[in-house]
Amino acid sequence: MKQLLNSMSFTNLFKHTLLCWLSACVVLLLMIVNEKSQLKKHQTLAFSELVSEIVTLYEDDQVNGLIDEFDVEKGLIWDKVQSDTHLDEEGFLFALTSNKHLIAGSASLKYTTEHFANWHSYFYNDNSSVQVISIALPLDEHNHVHLVQRINDEYVITAKHLDKVLLWFSLLSLPLFFLAMTFTHVARARELIKLQSALAAIPKEPDSRRIATDKSAKELFSLIGSINQMLDEVTQLHSTMKTMSVGIAHDLKTPLSRVANRLQSMQLDVEQPTLLQDHLDRASTDLTSVITTFNNLVQLNSIESGQCKQSFKQLNISLLILDLAQSFEPVFADSGKSLEISIADNVYCNGDKDLINQLVSNLLENALEHSESNAKVWIRLQNHVNGALLQVGDSGPGIASIDKDQVFNKFYRADKSRSKQGNGLGLSIVEAICTVHGATIHLLEAQDGAVFNIELSRV
């Protein structure tokens, strides 16, 4: 529980609650204002009907018609008290003037001068008030009629109700919103705490343990999915790193310990120059292999950084690869293998000459080293959809399918004893060069030998 409280941010809770409450109040207020104005319109419409009725009556029978209609006598003038009573009983008041002289009606209506229907408060003698609509209507050049109509009770009551609704809503909803918000916050905090403890448990078994996806936690579902995916990728990276460090350790330790042994032998053979020379030569060869491994690692890193992209140029790779392949032909011949070259003319690609040279040279060396004796190795370059297709393949024995996914991994070697020459970086460099050139490389399936298929894009 304490953890739950700690994990909840109360400032946020208050902020959210207030925000929700305020927006709900504003929405309600807008609805009420709208409703009221509808009702008001209705009232105004009723009043304008009355006004047009009076205008029609005047056109028919002049002032007399109106006096008849209002059921008063000419010259009858109401004082304030009478006016109040009339408004209460009939719901309306009038004053008929001729040349600004009151002919009949209420004496207390003189203030009404607007020629449009207007809303006012009408004050009774005892200072209480009601809502009225009034107008000063010119009948002709001399005669005016002033009309005042009380707003009917239905409107007044409804409006009052609406105001009350707003008041009560704003008072009551605040704690309600707060409760609801607290509830959702607590629920979320619980989910997060669960997630947190699940995450905390992962370092114990980082390779196998993943966060269980709970159906109740829908909002966290995709988050948990991403976390699991990230963990998988990190695990993958981690295992690559592990292979790498084992590889580095092995590839460096073996030649270094051999050098150490040589140095000891030199101490023993210090009197015999011929033996000494042999020790020196071998020690130097071993150190060279360490340096080569380091250089390859540094180079791999620099290729992967993509800096070389700045110096990319349009290259005629037909010429480049043909020259290289022809250079390698005698090397293959000397080791009893053959290299068949089939290069289409004028294939272009955007790239770095040095890197393309190294790409092809590494692939050819790979074929040279790992193919069967008397193997037929071939290199092909042809135009392809949006670019070029480069293939380097051999007649056997190929790469076991368990190794296929791993051949591009750093320091990976199919030869587990690591007794053969090489450091397991050659194909990693090949892959890095392909990636930086936007090319794809894969091993073709169902072939007798290892066939590397590289699709280069022209741009």
Place this chain on the structure above:
Amino acid sequence: MKILLVEDDIDTAQFIIKCLEQNGDSVTHCTDAEQGMLNASIHSFDVIIFDRLLPGMDGLDAVRILRKSNVLTPIIMLTALSETAHRVAGLNVGADDYLVKPFAFSELYARLTALARRQPLLQQSSDLRLKDLTICRTTRKVTRGKTQIELLPKEYQILEYLILNKTQLVTKTMLLENVWGFHFDPKTSLVQTHVSRLRNKIDKPFSCELIKTVRGHGYIISE
């Protein structure tokens, strides 16, 4: 040769000085770029070895300044940075060659001699001769004695490069750079294979061998 060495790492410097002096060359050693530039502009040297990473100043800038102040002595840069971009940068500011640490002394020495003797070779003669071997650089025809020898393009390029640097050690890396244009070291015996084919053609049928192998270092062509 008179050599100026600008190198701040004492171990490397002593190694280079010792080896050079054993070969009978005289070495002036500076540990920082300013002193190096001063020496380079006052005295005359056959070749300058300039380290790239020096305290206080990038060797690259130093070489640029030297070239701007009209010091035309051949310069070889030493560096721990092997990336193509760095090498290109070094050559762009006016260095003549570029060598990545760590290096074998034979590699450095072969390059130094090649640089120190470069100037007289610039007068490009169309025919190159060594004993009874003649190569015509315009027609690319190679003859030894009275026999005409057919060479493949790469074999011709190797032979030409060797003869241009005759009686000097030419390392495998130098051949890779100058014949193939490679700036990386292939694992395979690419150079050896081509050189051995070349020897089969120009040396084997004749009584005297011109191309000699310096084991573990490279080749020398001489009478």
